[in-house]
Amino acid sequence: MKKINTSNETLIVPGVGPVEPGEVVELPASFHNANFKEVPKGVIPRAASRKKKTKSKPKTKAKKNHE
Amino acid sequence: MSNYLADRSYLAVKPQTDPAIPVIPTKFIPLISESIRVNPNFTADRRLKGLDWKSDELLKGARMVEGDLVIYADPDALAHILNLVYNRTGTTGNAADGYVHSFVPGEGKSYSLEISRGNYAQRIWGARGDNLKLDFQDNKMVATISIKALGQFYTASLAANLSGSVTSLVFKTDYDLRPSDGLKIGDILIVGGVEVTLTSVNVDGKTVGFGATSITASIGDPVFLKAQTPAFGTAREPLYLGNSLIGVAATSSAATTAAGAKATATPCYNFSTNLKNNLLDAPASGSSGPAVLLNQVKEADVELSRFFEDPTQYQKWLEFVKQAITLIATGRFIKSDFTTSEKLTIKYHKTKLATNEEPLDVGQYIFDKQKFEALYDSGDAKAVEIELIDRVYPDELSPSESS
Numbered sequence: 001m002k003k004i005n006t007s008n009e010t011l012i013v014p015g016v017g018p019v020e021p022g023e024v025v026e027l028p029a030s031f032h033n034a035n036f037k038e039v040p041k042g043v044i045p046r047a048a049s050r051k052k053k054t055k056s057k058p059k060t061k062a063k064k065n066h067e
Numbered sequence: 068m069s070n071y072l073a074d075r076s077y078l079a080v081k082p083q084t085d086p087a088i089p090v091i092p093t094k095f096i097p098l099i100s101e102s103i104r105v106n107p108n109f110t111a112d113r114r115l116k117g118l119d120w121k122s123d124e125l126l127k128g129a130r131m132v133e134g135d136l137v138i139y140a141d142p143d144a145l146a147h148i149l150n151l152v153y154n155r156t157g158t159t160g161n162a163a164d165g166y167v168h169s170f171v172p173g174e175g176k177s178y179s180l181e182i183s184r185g186n187y188a189q190r191i192w193g194a195r196g197d198n199l200k201l202d203f204q205d206n207k208m209v210a211t212i213s214i215k216a217l218g219q220f221y222t223a224s225l226a227a228n229l230s231g232s233v234t235s236l237v238f239k240t241d242y243d244l245r246p247s248d249g250l251k252i253g254d255i256l257i258v259g260g261v262e263v264t265l266t267s268v269n270v271d272g273k274t275v276g277f278g279a280t281s282i283t284a285s286i287g288d289p290v291f292l293k294a295q296t297p298a299f300g301t302a303r304e305p306l307y308l309g310n311s312l313i314g315v316a317a318t319s320s321a322a323t324t325a326a327g328a329k330a331t332a333t334p335c336y337n338f339s340t341n342l343k344n345n346l347l348d349a350p351a352s353g354s355s356g357p358a359v360l361l362n363q364v365k366e367a368d369v370e371l372s373r374f375f376e377d378p379t380q381y382q383k384w385l386e387f388v389k390q391a392i393t394l395i396a397t398g399r400f401i402k403s404d405f406t407t408s409e410k411l412t413i414k415y416h417k418t419k420l421a422t423n424e425e426p427l428d429v430g431q432y433i434f435d436k437q438k439f440e441a442l443y444d445s446g447d448a449k450a451v452e453i454e455l456i457d458r459v460y461p462d463e464l465s466p467s468e469s470s
Contacts, residue, residue: 010301032294035093036298
C-alpha cells in the first residue's frame with residue numbers, strides 16, 4: 001500500500017528507514033500511523049522512483065583545424 | 068497469549084483546537100515512564116440492604132484522568148511539554164536558524180495524548196499540564212509533567228451482538244454515557260478479532276461507523292483502540308547540566324548577563340524547578356470527570372545547591388532579599404555555520420529564599436542548599452518567562468483539527 005508522509009519532518013519507519021516529508025513509500029497493509037495517508041494508484045513509491053542514473057558521454061563538437 | 072515488551076510502547080502528542088475536541092496524536096516523543104491513569108474513585112455502596120457484608124456493589128465517584136509523564140528534556144520534545152503548561156506568546160526564526168518560542172505563565176494548550184501497550188492504545192484527550200518539574204539526573208535534564216485530562220478512550224464493550232456484515236457498532240454506557248468520546252475518523256478499532264477503520268463517530272457519543280465488515284461478537288465483548296506504528300523524528304539529545312549556566316543577581320537583566328558566561332555564572336551542583344498551574348479540575352453537571360481544566364493561582368520554585376563561601380546567602384534568607392535567577396541551557400548547534408544553538412532560557416525575575424541550609428556532613432564540603440520561591444516582580448511586571456530555541460515548526464505547536 002502506497003502512503004505519503006504528510007508531516008513536516010523526516011520520520012523513521014520501522015523496517016523502511018527514514019521517510020522525508022512528502023515522500024511516498026510502499027508500506028504493509030498493517031501499518032497504521034496518522035502521519036501517513038494512502039495515495040491513489042499510479043503514484044510511484046520511493047524504491048521504484050530512485051532509478052540508477054547512467055553516465056552518458058558528454059557531447060562535444062569536433063574542432064576543425066583551420067590552416 | 069501475547070506478551071508485550073514495554074520498550075515497544077510509545078507516547079504521541081498533538082495540540083487540540085478546542086479542549087473538548089480530541090485529535091489523533093501525530094508527534095512521537097521518546098518516553099522514560101508514565102503513570103497516567105483513569106481513577107473512577109469507586110467506593111462500596113454502603114446503603115442499608117439487609118446485609119451483614121460491607122456491600123454488594125461499587126458506585127462511581129468523581130472521575131479523574133491524571134498522572135505523570137517523564138521524558139528527557141530534549142529541546143524538540145520540551146517545546147510540546149512547555150506548550151502544555153504555559154502560554155506560547157509567539158515564535159520567530161526559521162528552519163535554518165532554528166525557531167525561537169516564547170512562553171509565559173498562562174493557559175497552556177489542551178493536547179490529545181496517546182500511550183500504547185502492546186497492540187492497544189489509550190487516547191487521553193483534553194490534557195493540560197498541571198505541574199512541570201525540570202531537574203537534572205546524571206547530568207541529563209529530565210522533565211516530569213503532571214497531567215490532568217478531560218477524558219480517555221482505551222477500551223469499551225458492545226451494547227449489541229454483531230453478526231455478518233455490519234457498518235456500525237454501539238458501545239455500552241456503563242463507564243460513561245458518551246463512551247466513544249476520544250475517537251476520531253481514521254482510528255482503527257479491534258472488535259471480535261477484526262480491525263475496522265472508523266468513517267464516522269456519532270454525536271450521540273456511543274455509535275461509531277465503518278465500512279461494511281463481517282464481524283461476529285457478542286454483547287459485552289471488549290472493543291480496543293489499535294495502537295499506531297510509531298514513527299519517530301530525529302532523536303535529539305537532552306539538555307545537560309554540564310552545558311547549563313545559572314546566573315543569580317539583584318535584577319533579572321543582571322542575572323541573565325551573569326548566566327551568559329561561565330566566569331560570571333554561579334556553579335550549581337543541583338538545580339530543579341517546579342512550575343505549577345494548580346488546575347481547577349472539579350466535575351460539574353453534565354460531566355463525570357472534570358468539566359474544564361483552568362489555571363488557578365500560578366506559582367513556581369527553584370532549588371539549587373552551591374558551595375558555601377560565607378553567610379551572605381544566609382543573610383539574604385533572613386532578611387528576605389530579592390534575587391533574580393536565570394538558567395541558560397545550551398544544546399547542539401542548529402545552523403550549519405554554528406551561529407545558533409538549541410537553547411532553553413528560564414528567567415525568574417524575582418525570587419526570595421524560602422529555606423537556606425548549610426548542613427555539616429562528615430567528609431563533605433559545605434553547601435548552601437537553597438529553595439527559592441518565585442515571586443511576581445512588580446517592576447518587570449513578570450514572574451517567570453521562558454524562551455526555547457529548537458527545530459520545532461510553529462504549526463506543530465498550534466492547535467489543529469486535522470489529523
